[in-house]
Amino acid sequence: MNTTVNDDTLLSSARRRWLLGSGATLASALGAGTVGNLLLNARPAYAADYKALVCIFLYGGNDGMNMIVPSDTARYNQYAGVRKALAIPQASLTPLTGVSYGLHPAMAALGTAWNDGHLAPVFNLGPLAQPLTKAQYRAATANSGVLPSSLFSHSDQQVLWETGSSDSLTRTGWGGRASEALATVNPVISVAGSARFGLSTTQTPLVLPGPGSTFGAQGLQATDTWAPLVARKQAIDALYAQAQDVALADAYTSAQRDAFAMSARLGALVKTRPGDADAVAAIDTAFASLTSAGKITTGLGNQLYQLAKLIAGNATVQGNRQLFFASMGGFDTHGNQVVTGSSTEGEHARLLKELGDALAAFYAALKALGLGGAVTTFTQSDFGRTFAPNSSTGTDHAWGNQHLVLGGAVKGGATYGSYPELVPGGVNDVGQESWELQGRWIPTTAVDQYAATLLGWFGASEGQLDSVLPNLKNFGTARKLAFL
Numbered sequence: 378m379n380t381t382v383n384d385d386t387l388l389s390s391a392r393r394r395w396l397l398g399s400g401a402t403l404a405s406a407l408g409a410g411t412v413g414n415l416l417l418n419a420r421p422a423y424a425a426d427y428k429a430l431v432c433i434f435l436y437g438g439n440d441g442m443n444m445i446v447p448s449d450t451a452r453y454n455q456y457a458g459v460r461k462a463l464a465i466p467q468a469s470l471t472p473l474t475g476v477s478y479g480l481h482p483a484m485a486a487l488g489t490a491w492n493d494g495h496l497a498p499v500f501n502l503g504p505l506a507q508p509l510t511k512a513q514y515r516a517a518t519a520n521s522g523v524l525p526s527s528l529f530s531h532s533d534q535q536v537l538w539e540t541g542s543s544d545s546l547t548r549t550g551w552g553g554r555a556s557e558a559l560a561t562v563n564p565v566i567s568v569a570g571s572a573r574f575g576l577s578t579t580q581t582p583l584v585l586p587g588p589g590s591t592f593g594a595q596g597l598q599a600t601d602t603w604a605p606l607v608a609r610k611q612a613i614d615a616l617y618a619q620a621q622d623v624a625l626a627d628a629y630t631s632a633q634r635d636a637f638a639m640s641a642r643l644g645a646l647v648k649t650r651p652g653d654a655d656a657v658a659a660i661d662t663a664f665a666s667l668t669s670a671g672k673i674t675t676g677l678g679n680q681l682y683q684l685a686k687l688i689a690g691n692a693t694v695q696g697n698r699q700l701f702f703a704s705m706g707g708f709d710t711h712g713n714q715v716v717t718g719s720s721t722e723g724e725h726a727r728l729l730k731e732l733g734d735a736l737a738a739f740y741a742a743l744k745a746l747g748l749g750g751a752v753t754t755f756t757q758s759d760f761g762r763t764f765a766p767n768s769s770t771g772t773d774h775a776w777g778n779q780h781l782v783l784g785g786a787v788k789g790g791a792t793y794g795s796y797p798e799l800v801p802g803g804v805n806d807v808g809q810e811s812w813e814l815q816g817r818w819i820p821t822t823a824v825d826q827y828a829a830t831l832l833g834w835f836g837a838s839e840g841q842l843d844s845v846l847p848n849l850k851n852f853g854t855a856r857k858l859a860f861l
Contacts, residue, residue, distance in 0.1 A: 427691050427751050430835055431684060431701045431739075432552060432574055433677070435732070435758035436535065437708030440725055440772050441779030442764055442816075444484070445498045446470055447796065449477040455799040459816065463766045465720055473498075475790050483726040484733030487783075490740050495749070495787045497860040500794035501777040501805070502827055503760065503820030504534065506543035507851040511804055514819055529774040529817070531709070534759045539574040541828050541846050551828050552700045553577035554845045559837060562696025566687065568680040569704035574757075582702060583639070585647055587679050588686070589672070592647040593640030613637075646690045647683070660685045663742035667734060677705050677735040685742045688752060698836060705732060708758065712769035732756075736783055749785030753861065755831060756780045757824075764816020765801060776807065777818035780827070782860050786834060793858045794822040825849045826858060834861040 446465050447453050457464040470479025473491055478498065480487060490496040504525040517523040525543040527533030533545035541551030550573045552565045557577040565575025567582040575582030586592055597610045614637070617630045651661045652671045660682065661668070667678040680703040687694050687701070707728055715723035736754065743749045761778030777797060797805040801814035805821070808814040825846045832842060842849055842856070849856055 427697045427699075427748075428835055429688055429691075429699045429701060429752045430552075430831055431681075431703065431752060431754040433732075433736075433754060433756050434535075434539070434569070434572065434574070434702070434704040435708050435728075435756055436704055436706040437710070438531065438534075438759040438762055438774060439708045439728075439756075439778065440710060440714065440762040441758070442761065442772075443720075443725060444481050444729060444781075445478055445500075445779045446481070447477060447799075448472070448479045452477070452799060459765055459799065459801060461766060462717075462770060463715055463720055463772070469721055476792050478792060478796075480733075481726065481729045482721050483730035486733045486737035487740075487781075489737065490783055491789060493744075494789040495740070495783065495785055496789045497782045497787050498792045499780045499782060499822065499827060499858065499860065500792060500796040501818055501821045502780050502794060502824065503777040503818075503822075504537035504543055505820055505823035505825070506848055508823075508855075509819055511807070511819060514807055515809065528776060529760065531759050531774070536573060538757045538759065538824055539572060541824050541848075543848055548573075548576065549578060550574035550576045551824075551832075551845055552702065553580065553582070555832050555835070555837060555841075556580070556700055558841045558845050559698055559835070561698045561700070563694065563699060565700045565702055566694075567702040568683050569702055572702050572704070574702050575700070585643070585683065585687075588683055589648060589650045592644045593637070597637075598644065599641060642693060642695075646686055646693055649686060651682070657686065657689050657746075659745035660689060660742045663745060664738045667738055675731045675735060677703065677731055678738060680704075681735050681739040685739055685746075688743065688748060689746055710762070710771050711767065711773060712771040714766075714771040717770070736781075740783055744785070751785070753782065753784035753786055753831060753834060755782045755827075761818060764799065764806075764818070765814070773815065775815070775817035777805070777820035782831075786861055788860055791860075793860045797821070822858065823848070823852060826852055826856060830857040830859075830861055833857055 443463065443465055447456055448467060448470055453467050465481055469482045471482055471485045471488055472479050487496055506523060506525055513523060525537055526545045536545045536547065537543060539550045540547040552574040553576045556565055557579065563583060564580040565582045567575055567584050571582055571584050596606050617634045621627045621630055645655065649655050650671050651664060651668045651673065664673060664678065664682050667673050667675055673679040673682050684701050684703065705728065710725050713723065714725045739754065743752050758778055761775040762772035763775045767773050797818040801816050802808050805818045806814065807817045807819055825848050828846055829842050829849055832845065837845065
């Protein structure tokens with residue numbers, strides 16, 4: 378038997394060992410859901426002008442009833458009569474001039490965006506398979522297809538919001554499907570981990586770390602000049618430049634090449650912190666109230682500072698259409714939602730202040746950069762919370778919720794959607810028996826209609842909207858709202 382091993386065989390074996398060993402290194406450096414999916418081959422930009430959508434997911438189920446409160450006497454009295462200790466005092470609301478609503482006082486920083494005409498509340502949003510009345514809800518069975526699956530469950534409702542579907546087994550997110558349909562240069566870029574929102578049939582989100590972090594493989598950066606590290610990087614580049622002997626290996630090496638190219642392109646931009654020599658002055662100024670010793674002091678502020686840099690550096694990021702994902706957690710306020718004796722203080726107020734302050738800084742930065750009209754930011758959350766408080770000075774899982782849309786293209790100064798009737802057991806409440814009259818509102822506007830409005834502004838055609846949002850056709854001509 379001939380046992381001679383030629384050079385090609387040895388090289389092939391070496392390639393396999395390198396592929397097995399280096400993948401883990403890059404994956405840990407670039408973040409989960411990134412290295413195997415950076416198939417970012419150059420493609421034509423979608424259009425000549427830049428637009429970005431920024432999704433902010435409020436995990437846990439934000440209490441939208443206290444984020445946006447009716448300020449007219451009749452409805453405020455209804456609100457206060459049911460909310461009791463949770464009711465925000467009418468006089469403390471941040472006024473939304475021109476409409477009969479106010480924001481929670483912790484969100485006062487958003488007053489500028491409202492006065493500019495670029496902030497819009499959207500009422501009673503939630504996952505729906507089709508328009509739904511209370512009678513239809515009460516008559517429907519779990520497998521009828523009329524109701525979204527697994528209502529009032531955190532994990533399932535997060536999936537329905539992020540996927541724009543009524544089936545919690547849906548794999549791809551509506552952001553990921555939109556990116557795929559519009560052939561954006563990059564996948565969805567997330568600064569909050571690998572969320573379902575950005576997942577498509579071919580890609581996961583590009584996950585970026587926070588400001589000050591290294592984006593790329595440790596020891597293999599352009600700034601690593603120690604001879605052994607330089608030699609290692611040259612060897613890896615040479616390895617990934619060679620054609621492989623199987624299609625899967627070719628695809629893997631292509632992904633690795635793209636990963637190194639992406640980290641080289643974005644590394645410096647990602648790493649920049651407030652006050653650094655290459656920081657953007659307008660962004661630093663806008664985020665100054667959230668900055669201490671060169672660091673952003675809140676989690677969402679940190680994420681939106683990173684996104685502001687990426688948007689300002691869109692020529693480096695590449696592509697004229699980009700979807701972004703950020704998030705906050707902690708909104709599952711079953712107990713102690715407010716401080717005893719003060720409904721304007723407590724955990725929910727703290728969360729809303731972080732949200733409002735970060736959104737206001739982000740808005741100010743984009744406005745100063747002249748990019749305000751190019752970026753639309755919107756909130757999502759698992760579900761709303763019960764109108765009636767529970768016995769622990771908190772709220773429980775519900776369904777329809779209020780949300781905010783922010784940006785220079787937003788038609789502010791008005792509200793959108795239908796604010797629910799504030800009557801437990803009324804037409805908007807799923808409850809009928811005395812024990813279930815909690816105020817869990819049946820949505821009057823679907824996630825699909827909300828997403829279609831955003832994606833229509835973004836550039837999606839009607840046909841593309843139907844492919845990205847399969848349930849949209851069930852809403853007839855009421856496909857979009859008018860906030861953009």
